[in-house]
Amino acid sequence: MGKQLVINDVTLRDGMHAISHQYSKEQIAELTRLLDDSGVDIIEATHGDGLGGSSIQYGFSKETEDDIIRTAVENAKNAKVGVLLLPGVGTIEHLENAHQLGAQVVRVATHCTEADVSEQHIKAGVRLGMDTVGFLMMSHRTSPENLLEEAKKMESYGAQTIYVVDSAGALTMDDVRSRVSLFKQHLSTKIGFHAHNNLSLGVANSIVAIQEGVDRIDASLAGMGAGAGNAALEQLVAVMNRMGISHNVDLYKVMDAAENVMKPMMVRPVQIDRLSLMLGYTGVYSSFLLFAERAGKEYGVDARDILVKIAEMNAVGGQEDWIIGVAQDLAKEKQIKRGIEI
Amino acid sequence: MGKQLVINDVTLRDGMHAISHQYSKEQIAELTRLLDDSGVDIIEATHGDGLGGSSIQYGFSKETEDDIIRTAVENAKNAKVGVLLLPGVGTIEHLENAHQLGAQVVRVATHCTEADVSEQHIKAGVRLGMDTVGFLMMSHRTSPENLLEEAKKMESYGAQTIYVVDSAGALTMDDVRSRVSLFKQHLSTKIGFHAHNNLSLGVANSIVAIQEGVDRIDASLAGMGAGAGNAALEQLVAVMNRMGISHNVDLYKVMDAAENVMKPMMVRPVQIDRLSLMLGYTGVYSSFLLFAERAGKEYGVDARDILVKIAEMNAVGGQEDWIIGVAQDLAKEKQIKRGIEI
Incomplete structure (x- = not known):
């Protein structure tokens, strides 16, 4: 147990950014079915900015929060459905509601130097019996040592998994290695890594994180996500297969889902262009x-x-x-x- | 000397594949000027399959071989112009002609287990006083130890630089590390690495190769090249800058050239799609x-x-x-x- 790598898909959450939060219920249902059938372990489905994100500030989602979560839950036979929660954007009430609707995983996300604000929300997730994850965004913005200190706070609140989150796709492979290896040495929790592809290192950084011992990794169909997108699930799976890394995902199914279903849904190509490369280069938030x-x-x-x-x-x-x-x-x-x- | 990383651009040679060898003289001139002005050290300009490649078997190029080389030479103020030569496709006569036209670099390319066929062509390059490179294609198809044996043959013929060439974009980062480090230990020549991006590892593999001590690295504007393309020059430069790797290329100039000039010239997007991913996954030639x-x-x-x-x-x-x-x-x-x- 815990040896098999867990794939946390973010097509329906980080991917929300790339479609301005406008996935329809039909699209959410179809993508959930395909991801579930391909063997993905966790399907995160929330507004791009998490629970409570549908607002004038972050952009309204096409479907209500309840409909997004409910549709994912109804269509996932084997995968757990997860939600993202940014304290300040979403509340514990939002979380209780998501749990009620069938969400089993919660990722409580804070800026990398502000883990303190996650205490109540992580504790709420644990109290609800959810798979509770601390999610340290913009991890390039602080040193590996400081990041570990923040992670320890999340550990003390009860988080069962803690993520190094490369929100701006600004980490190099060495940057990932130093952060994950420090987590591995000093945390008793499970560890995860979330990549963005701004510097074209999304898949490579994920592989480095896996080699350094993470338990969970994020990816999305065709890289669907903010900025230059995330690590593309089908590309990551291809590399993992070639390297003999054990996971539950069927390569051909995610290749087909990416090409036949995801790409035609894109309203703009998720790719590294001059602007998204600049995001990674400057380290600004996607x-x-x-x-x-x-x-x-x-x-x-x-x-x-x-x-x-x-x-x-x-x-x-x-x-x-x-x-x-x-x-x-x-x-x-x-x-x-x-x-x-x- | 030899400490500064040399960037060998392949926009006008490997990129020929992605445009079915149909660059016009005007396009060759414009791209050469932009690359030269950005600080690229070597600009390779030849039919995608090298000297003599313009044929019914490999596809005719829009411009003649002489015009391709001459146009690049005329427009490169600082960069050296290089040519690719696959023995059997091109001949020593082709090489002498290219040299006459002003090409200063020749890369003699063979399948990774067939270095023997490069002997006469490498010796011809040396005799002409050219910067002479051995180019071991499809390097994933043999073990690091066998690849070294082939490289030693090229070294014995007089090659001054020898490349690990990932023609199908099928090498993982560990695969690159093992090959380059073996070359570094056992060859007295300079070493180079040529990436393709089929597994989304083009830039990452290039960085690994640089960290293992290569002297030269290939890249192209917006990744313009066969299959899923090469390491994109502007992305590679961004990562090198962030890592403090020393080179001669101006980031903003190559970002602009890629976005404003190269991408609009593309007849199909150079990207990782289902098919090019399969090429990397199966290791078949681009x-x-x-x-x-x-x-x-x-x-x-x-x-x-x-x-x-x-x-x-x-x-x-x-x-x-x-x-x-x-x-x-x-x-x-x-x-x-x-x-x-x-």
């Missing part, structure tokens, strides 16, 4: 991507310049409103320059 | 891709099944004609099955 693109267009400035500024401001998740200010400042600078030139 | 797709359509069979069969037959490059036979056999099997079902 959820800034669409906002930066939009603000760049609106104010006639380069979205790259916005991201560089945001990175310098040491932004964390949830500060998307800074972007407008930055875009306005950049536009003003441009105007001033133009004025001088004239 | 040049089989378009042929398998075409034969699959023509005979109404799954191109994946063609690739699996081809892999079982232990095919090497240049056996694209097997594909038709396999497709016909599969179609026949399908008919028989259908007959039985009826």
